[in-house]
Amino acid sequence: MRDWLRRIAACSAIVFSSLAAAQAEPLDVVATFSIIGDFAAEVGGDRIRLNVLVGPDSDTHVHEPRPADAIALAGADVVLNSFTDSPEDHALAESLAQKHGVSARYIRADMSKPAECRALIEAAGGCDILVNNAGIQHVARIEEFPTDKWDAIIAINLNSAFHTSAAALPGMYAKGWGRVINIASAHGLTASPYKSAYIAAKHGVVGLSKTTALEAAGRGVTCNAICPGYVLTPIVEKQIPDQMKTHNMDRETVIKQVMLSRQPSGEFATVEQMGGTAVFLCSDAAAQITGTTISVDGGWTAL
Numbered sequence: 001m002r003d004w005l006r007r008i009a010a011c012s013a014i015v016f017s018s019l020a021a022a023q024a025e026p027l028d029v030v031a032t033f034s035i036i037g038d039f040a041a042e043v044g045g046d047r048i049r050l051n052v053l054v055g056p057d058s059d060t061h062v063h064e065p066r067p068a069d070a071i072a073l074a075g076a077d078v079v080l081n082s083f084t085d086s087p088e089d090h091a092l093a094e095s096l097a098q099k100h101g102v103s104a105r106y107i108r109a110d111m112s113k114p115a116e117c118r119a120l121i122e123a124a125g126g127c128d129i130l131v132n133n134a135g136i137q138h139v140a141r142i143e144e145f146p147t148d149k150w151d152a153i154i155a156i157n158l159n160s161a162f163h164t165s166a167a168a169l170p171g172m173y174a175k176g177w178g179r180v181i182n183i184a185s186a187h188g189l190t191a192s193p194y195k196s197a198y199i200a201a202k203h204g205v206v207g208l209s210k211t212t213a214l215e216a217a218g219r220g221v222t223c224n225a226i227c228p229g230y231v232l233t234p235i236v237e238k239q240i241p242d243q244m245k246t247h248n249m250d251r252e253t254v255i256k257q258v259m260l261s262r263q264p265s266g267e268f269a270t271v272e273q274m275g276g277t278a279v280f281l282c283s284d285a286a287a288q289i290t291g292t293t294i295s296v297d298g299g300w301t302a303l
Contacts, residue, residue: 081120083110112155117163126171129282132161132205133183139194139242150197157201158208165212169221178221179282182209183274186229186297192262194246206293213291222290226277229297230259232268265298 080093085108096104109120111134121127134156138149161182172178187195188202205225212223230236236259243254260266273296280286281294295301 080104080106081109083108083112083116111160112152114159114163117160118167121164121167127168128172128175128177129179129181130164130168130172131181131183131278132164134160135183137195137198137239139239139246141194142196145196153197154201154204157198158204161205162208165208165223169212169216172221173216173219176220178216178219180209180212180216180221180223181278181281182206182223182225184209184225184227184293186227186262186295186300188225188227189293189295189301209293210291217290222281222287224281224286224289224291225293226274226281227293227295227297227301228269228274229263229295229300230268231271231274233271236268260298262303263298263300264303267298269296269298 080089080096082089085106089106089108093104093106096102107120107123109116109123111117121130136153136156138145138153140146140149165180168180169178172180182205184205185198185202187199188206191199206227209223209225216223240251240254240259243249243258244251247254247258249257256266260268263269277294277296281289
């Protein structure tokens with residue numbers, strides 16, 4: 001197995017992982033509020049399966065991933081994170097450990113609070129790969145946008161990435177290797193009405209990624225932002241009723257005519273595609289890719 005693959009593990013609600021059980025020094029991954037699904041990598045003729053757990057929206061606890069076999073983490077030591085600290089959160093960690101023979105634990109952290117973001121990295125024991133994917137959404141006109149919703153979206157979608165990065169980078173610098181992958185959005189590169197806070201936050205994530213890359217240059221650490229278009233995840237599912245109300249349309253019509261109207265492929269991007277892009281950014285092939293955005297948006301930002 002090539003060395004870069006040893007540095008990659010599943011991007012989960014929060015995971016720190018050693019993918020290769022035989023490696024001398026386990027390398028860790030931390031991902032906050034992750035995407036779902038599973039993916040595989042072709043390395044040296046061996047097809048290595050990597051799995052991705054479901055992570056919560058900020059107002060839900062960690063729950064059973066879809067598809068069910070995405071919970072298998074190929075030897076990863078896992079830390080799950082949400083802010084709910086519910087029995088279900090701990091039960092999922094226990095089931096991971098029992099089913100796959102890995103070390104799995106749950107750490108509570110509220111990503112809207114700076115101190116808890118930083119404490120999460122410390123509690124996880126640091127990380128080599130950090131995937132920031134915490135996110136919430138609210139849709140309203142600017143003049144009607146609740147102040148508390150604005151503050152929460154900026155805190156969770158943008159500020160949390162700053163605080164986890166600030167806590168994780170010193171350890172990466174000390175090892176001379178690291179990857180920071182920020183999940184931004186097509187809305188980090190363009191805009192739509194009624195989403196002022198989300199768009200402001202995601203533009204901020206793109207800017208933060210560029211600055212992180214410049215500061216990390218020459219230290220073996222890269223930072224990039226993945227910019228998905230619409231991916232059918234829980235946060236997108238929760239937008240559909242608001243969009244139906246705003247546009248006075250049924251579900252199927254609002255999906256086709258509103259949500260995917262700017263995605264020329266006419267299809268949602270998949271969580272597997274997000275995971276595969278993250279794997280690539282951790283590879284040796286991506287060692288000189290830093291400070292940029294990778295769009296996975298069905299042609300959205302080509303318009």
